[in-house]
Amino acid sequence: MLTLRNKIWFFCCILALLTIALIPFPVQASDYGTKDLTLGSQGSAVSQLQKDLALFGFYTYKIDGSFGPKTYDAVVSFQKSQKLKTDGLVGPITKAALNKALTQVSNNDNQDLTLGSQGSAVSQLQKDLASLGFYKYKIDGSFGPKTYNAVVSFQKAQGLKTDGLVGVKTKAALNNALKGIVSSPRISASAKAPTAASIRDYNAHEKLIVDSFRANFDGSLAQTLVGRAIWYMEYGYMKYGHTKYAATGYIDCSNFASLVYKDFGYSITSAAKNYGSVGTKVEGVYARKITGTSKYTLEGTEKLKPGDIFTFWNSDEPARTHIGHVAIYMGMINGKPCIINTCSGRPTAIGIINSFSYWYGSSLIEVRRVLPASAYVAGSKISDQDPVMPAIYQIIPDKPIVLPKGLRTGF
Incomplete structure (x- = not known):
């Protein structure tokens, strides 16, 4: 009897661990240190900055902890997307904007979307792809071949990996692209x-x-x-x-x-x-x-x-x-x-x-x-x-x- 109970307890523990492993934990706010980061800055805070900018699709180079021209340009691009002062200085305002963006990723991007996905998140994806001109079919909330092909076309246009998987990088690129749409051009x-x-x-x-x-x-x-x-x-x-x-x-x-x-x-x-x-x-x-x-x-x-x-x-x-x-x-x-x-x-x-x-x-x-x-x-x-x-x-x-x-x- 004791052996059976031990087995049941063992399998319950395994199940609990698997459940924890599968829970999509939110992206945590990043610590960029207390000092402003700018050209010439070095260290772990710069590495974290580069990782976060890469997450949003602004930085595509090596994570080296060195704030050089590439990191500067990525910071300016992020600042421009957030309508901040484009000075390349990562001070309190830019740090706050970065952490706010990370929180949005946490709230909206917990689960990747791919072939077979269903629901409101897929419907929104289809609407976003349609507004960018990549998806021209019915908004049905079903991630099928047509949605997949639209995602791949968008990824190719953005220079992303064309795997049809709508993960953090593709979602960040979508959000950035949607901000750049010109409304109501005069014709x-x-x-x-x-x-x-x-x-x-x-x-x-x-x-x-x-x-x-x-x-x-x-x-x-x-x-x-x-x-x-x-x-x-x-x-x-x-x-x-x-x-x-x-x-x-x-x-x-x-x-x-x-x-x-x-x-x-x-x-x-x-x-x-x-x-x-x-x-x-x-x-x-x-x-x-x-x-x-x-x-x-x-x-x-x-x-x-x-x-x-x-x-x-x-x-x-x-x-x-x-x-x-x-x-x-x-x-x-x-x-x-x-x-x-x-x-x-x-x-x-x-x-x-x-x-x-x-x-x-x-x-x-x-x-x-x-x-x-x-x-x-x-x-x-x-x-x-x-x-x-x-x-x-x-x-x-x-x-x-x-x-x-x-x-x-x-x-």
Whole structure:
């Protein structure tokens, strides 16, 4: 009898331990110490700060306990998301905001959502994904294949692990993205939505390049600038025309390059013909005609850096008398040199070219460089402004407009 009682007691203890192990305990408030944390700070408090910023999706680097430029940028991004003073100083106000955010994670994010999950949390997830343009089906509170695919698409757009699991990082990214949605943009009465054919072509070409660029994003100024150009392509809904985008929603090639650079404090001309004096020439880059064919190939790609500006001859008469087109170099992506510029056949005025076989080869003049050497250092401090939002859109957005601050990589 005693043996039986001991066995029953033993199994009850095991059951109790398993129950405790399975309870999702809330995230506890973090201790960042009594001193303010800023550039140059070291130690366990900085390590905890980095872990918490990583939890919210703002910090994606090594937890090293050293408050350097990467940690500073992550702090500024968090402060911006909370509408705090963006000084990079982790003092009482920022510490309180961090702990408040951790409490919200504790209250709302105890359980991960995945295939098979049911209930109000899934319904809210579907509503959030729908408001961001990733989910277009019935809100039914059931985490099935359609919800899973929407989650994976969102994770890919945010540069997260594409596992379809809605855990702490994905929930934090969702909350951040929802804060960045532009409400009620003004749209021209004559505006039209992108055609189904153009969207299909975009998904088969540009989207693959963007996904690859995003997956290898290093956080440098140069790649961040290219990322802003991508943001305008995906969320700017620009229509081709020769007036100012801010006032009219129209854009041309030189205004596009100028606009992207201006977001990062660089003032360059908006007249294509003057781009020959912008920055310095990148020597050794040219288009070579392939013997026995009408095709060209781009030579000297190893000398190129993201953000370089390609210049091309004009096509209007008298042809080849001045610079008539410019484009921003993105980098070697999927084994090909890619430029982002105004071009036809896309959902908006902006698209990506990765072939120099014909016009882009025969018309290439030279490549110019504006950015300093420091722009290519990963994790360096970046100063930028919010993207230009037009007073009126000439293209009907086919998805919500999410500002860079609502996107994990900024694009």
